[in-house]
Amino acid sequence: MTEPKKLFIKTYGCQMNVYDSERMVEAMGAEGYVTTEVAEDADMVLLNTCHIREKASEKLYSDLGRLKPLKAARPDLKIGVAGCVAQAEGAEIQRRMPLVDIVVGPQAYHRLPQLARGTGPQVDTDFPEEDKFDLLPARKARRGPTAFLTVQEGCDKFCAFCVVPYTRGAEVSRPVDRIMTEARDLISRGVREITLLGQNVNAYHGHGPADQGGGDWTLARLIRALAKVDGLDRIRYTTSHPNDMDDDLIAAHGDVPQLMPYLHLPVQSGSDRILKAMNRKHTRDDYFRLVDRIRAARPDILLSSDFIVGFPGETDSDFHDTMDLVRHVTYGAAFSFKYSARPGTPAAEKPDVEAEVADARLQELQALITSQQRAAQLAMVGREVGVLYEKAGRQPGQMVGKSDHLHAVHVDDPDGKVGELVRVRVSGSATNSLSAVRIS
Numbered sequence: 001m002t003e004p005k006k007l008f009i010k011t012y013g014c015q016m017n018v019y020d021s022e023r024m025v026e027a028m029g030a031e032g033y034v035t036t037e038v039a040e041d042a043d044m045v046l047l048n049t050c051h052i053r054e055k056a057s058e059k060l061y062s063d064l065g066r067l068k069p070l071k072a073a074r075p076d077l078k079i080g081v082a083g084c085v086a087q088a089e090g091a092e093i094q095r096r097m098p099l100v101d102i103v104v105g106p107q108a109y110h111r112l113p114q115l116a117r118g119t120g121p122q123v124d125t126d127f128p129e130e131d132k133f134d135l136l137p138a139r140k141a142r143r144g145p146t147a148f149l150t151v152q153e154g155c156d157k158f159c160a161f162c163v164v165p166y167t168r169g170a171e172v173s174r175p176v177d178r179i180m181t182e183a184r185d186l187i188s189r190g191v192r193e194i195t196l197l198g199q200n201v202n203a204y205h206g207h208g209p210a211d212q213g214g215g216d217w218t219l220a221r222l223i224r225a226l227a228k229v230d231g232l233d234r235i236r237y238t239t240s241h242p243n244d245m246d247d248d249l250i251a252a253h254g255d256v257p258q259l260m261p262y263l264h265l266p267v268q269s270g271s272d273r274i275l276k277a278m279n280r281k282h283t284r285d286d287y288f289r290l291v292d293r294i295r296a297a298r299p300d301i302l303l304s305s306d307f308i309v310g311f312p313g314e315t316d317s318d319f320h321d322t323m324d325l326v327r328h329v330t331y332g333a334a335f336s337f338k339y340s341a342r343p344g345t346p347a348a349e350k351p352d353v354e355a356e357v358a359d360a361r362l363q364e365l366q367a368l369i370t371s372q373q374r375a376a377q378l379a380m381v382g383r384e385v386g387v388l389y390e391k392a393g394r395q396p397g398q399m400v401g402k403s404d405h406l407h408a409v410h411v412d413d414p415d416g417k418v419g420e421l422v423r424v425r426v427s428g429s430a431t432n433s434l435s436a437v438r439i440s
């Protein structure tokens, strides 16, 4: 018997890339490849890249640089670049890094096996008519009780700073029946929690099944259908745009018990002037009203957000508006980034805020977010929550999982098993996790 070929894959960027990497592993599995954790052992190295900020895409070039000796020693080693940098800079990658054999954009992954079989440089950065998901092999083995499921791809919003509409293409929603089939299949393999993914997931509008009248379904309708599937205990979704939170989706947070009380709802800035310059198409007051309605539907929901500081033209007063918005909303967690000018986006034409000013603002905002995150964790102490065990903890007899509110929780539970959904009482709060005692 010949040894199977080995694939080393490294994933950068967002959850959609994590999901895509799983699907690419499965596609190459059908070609006889098994995965390896060691690049030196691999017959093929695949880097699934992110283009969102300059630092993210520069990582690709330094990682490729490190692969040079490996490729020199073994010229038959195949090196592939997938993901958003591949889409945005395919030609540039091949010019700067001739060691790269394959460049494949996010909408062309179903063609990866064919590209890997080819000789000489292979590039595919089309936005083909066919849906890659229909042409990728069905899902295979599952590793744990939680899974991502991409339901929507691409973005039509064109925020002035963002590369996603260019790297992922226009918004496309997968049909409901395909999603339901994939969900049932994941559940049959032990998955109890599914996170529905999309760059703009709450803009979902996929074709409904013919036997249910067809038409376009909203994300809320999809969630309500998933909630009826036996064995699916938890549903989450990410990432959402404030302008696509419709009434039914808000209501679902109040009346679908499987929909978990955590919502990532990026606002980016608290200044109306900056929101306008960012092309976000909503005001800070719109966002406040939205948050009030979501909290009315589900009072204990934890909110998170993304923020960009140092967007071109951001003044001290604009930044204070952002700090004020954060104080007003109160987040359970949030991510903040220093603005990074991205080639080809409208904002990249405008002069940057001074680096030291942007750095200072980032620190100030992060300190505030950290204090809110701590407070949200402390407020959980004494409360009873659900935890889905994902793995054994570092201490003997300890299990680790996520709470309903997406906190990492450590539970002393020598009899606990991965995949168990248990009730616990939170007993303490550490820097990035909670500790708890099992009560059921």
Ligand code: SAH
Pocket (backbone or CB within 6 Å): 052, 053, 161, 162, 163, 164, 199, 200, 239, 240, 241, 266, 268, 306, 307, 308, 337, 338, 339, 340, 341, 342
């Ligand atoms: N679709 C999601 C965001 C995807 S990108 C949404 O609309 O919310 C994830 C985050 O990266 C964004 O929310 C934004 O905060 C940040 N980001 C995107 N482009 C950026 C840039 N050019 N500079 C700095 N941060 C950026």
Ligand code: SF4
Pocket (backbone or CB within 6 Å): 155, 156, 157, 158, 159, 162, 163, 164, 165, 199, 200, 241
């Ligand atoms: Fe980018 Fe999100 Fe804006 Fe789309 S909605 S352009 S993905 S930040």
Ligand code: F3S
Pocket (backbone or CB within 6 Å): 012, 013, 014, 015, 016, 017, 049, 050, 051, 052, 083, 084, 163, 164, 167, 168, 199
């Ligand atoms: Fe990055 Fe592309 Fe995701 S740019 S954040 S990997 S959609």
